[in-house]
Amino acid sequence: xxxxxxxxxxxxxxxxxxxxxxxxxxxxxxxxxxxxxxxxxxxxxxxxxxxxxxxxxxxxxxxxxxxxxxxxxxxxxxxxxxxxxxxxxxxxxxxxxxxxxxxxxxxxxxxxxxxxxxxxxxxxxxxxxxxxxxxxxxxxxxxxxxxxxxxxxxxxxxxxxxxxxxxxxxxxxxxxxxxxxxxxxxxxx
Amino acid sequence: xxxxxxxxxxxxxxxxxxxxxxxxxxxxxxxxxxxxxxxxxxxxxxxxxxxxxxxxxxxxxxxxxxxxxxxxxxxxxxxxxxxxxxxxxxxxxxxxxxxxxxxxxxxxxxxxxxxxxxxxxxxxxxxxxxxxxxxxxxxxxxxxxxxxxxxxxxxxxxxxxxxxxxxxxxxxxxxxxxxxxxxxxxxxx
Numbered sequence: 247x248x249x250x251x252x253x254x255x256x257x258x259x260x261x262x263x264x265x266x267x268x269x270x271x272x273x274x275x276x277x278x279x280x281x282x283x284x285x286x287x288x289x290x291x292x293x294x295x296x297x298x299x300x301x302x303x304x305x306x307x308x309x310x311x312x313x314x315x316x317x318x319x320x321x322x323x324x325x326x327x328x329x330x331x332x333x334x335x336x337x338x339x340x341x342x343x344x345x346x347x348x349x350x351x352x353x354x355x356x357x358x359x360x361x362x363x364x365x366x367x368x369x370x371x372x373x374x375x376x377x378x379x380x381x382x383x384x385x386x387x388x389x390x391x392x393x394x395x396x397x398x399x400x401x402x403x404x405x406x407x408x409x410x411x412x413x414x415x416x417x418x419x420x421x422x423x424x425x426x427x428x429x430x431x432x433x434x435x
Numbered sequence: 436x437x438x439x440x441x442x443x444x445x446x447x448x449x450x451x452x453x454x455x456x457x458x459x460x461x462x463x464x465x466x467x468x469x470x471x472x473x474x475x476x477x478x479x480x481x482x483x484x485x486x487x488x489x490x491x492x493x494x495x496x497x498x499x500x501x502x503x504x505x506x507x508x509x510x511x512x513x514x515x516x517x518x519x520x521x522x523x524x525x526x527x528x529x530x531x532x533x534x535x536x537x538x539x540x541x542x543x544x545x546x547x548x549x550x551x552x553x554x555x556x557x558x559x560x561x562x563x564x565x566x567x568x569x570x571x572x573x574x575x576x577x578x579x580x581x582x583x584x585x586x587x588x589x590x591x592x593x594x595x596x597x598x599x600x601x602x603x604x605x606x607x608x609x610x611x612x613x614x615x616x617x618x619x620x621x622x623x624x
Binding site for chain 1: 485486487488490491494514515516517520521523524525526527528529530531532534535537538539544
């Protein structure tokens, strides 16, 4: 049942870091309390390519990755800032085909702010790209250098997996049935 | 041959006006010097729908339209301005799946500024949305009201068809082999 699966914690998560030039992706699996690196990669587009062709390459590669790794969820970074309208528009185009690739395979998409994602791997929200890259390599025990955009994607998937670990811990600590309020709509004076 | 087809003037053009809430589309055919309305429509998305689901609906409907009308080219408006980064990003997402739909069927995309598109149907570049809507109805002899977003899409297709008509006229008027300049890089004093 779809409803039942939604409530189960995700086991395999695909993180995506869409970009007009480089799109990073990374798959992480949670086994027990452990995180395991499954795979990562980048889709590199040349500036010489027509926009539509670039988008087509991003879409096809992500569709292939989704098919290969069968993730339970997709996680990506919410965007709040951009240099200007043109760059926001182009980034939006890349995000659009990433969201579409997930939707076409019926996989739910979750979005987290950059601060949430960085906090989940480096411990604080204003870490540099390089710090994220280093921590990802160490956390997931990846031999060799992980490209920055793939590291960001792996961080997004860890962020989503961690949220469920924390939610489960919070649920264990909290009382099972919260005490109801005495009267609904009571105004505090 | 693909190369040969590229040089032929387009006969059927699909105009698209992508939007986060309403995406308009319109198909126009050029027969001789005449423009004929083939079809138009809109994809309406609710704000309550998840972004990925909306994008999936836009993509599927445009893919259906491309399959049904088999256009020679796709035409859409270049975007230079947006209210803010968030709206540029969302508009970009809708544009992304529209560009992808065309690319996945191997159809070339052409982009024109709003001024070029409005000029091609109303005669001046700063026409209102309503003026475009009225002129589209009259130019293409459409009975009944054309939704504003579909009218914008039809205008984009007319703009692309017209460019080829003008190019052919210019080619007729111009000497077949332009007289070469006496010396390259001559400066006018």
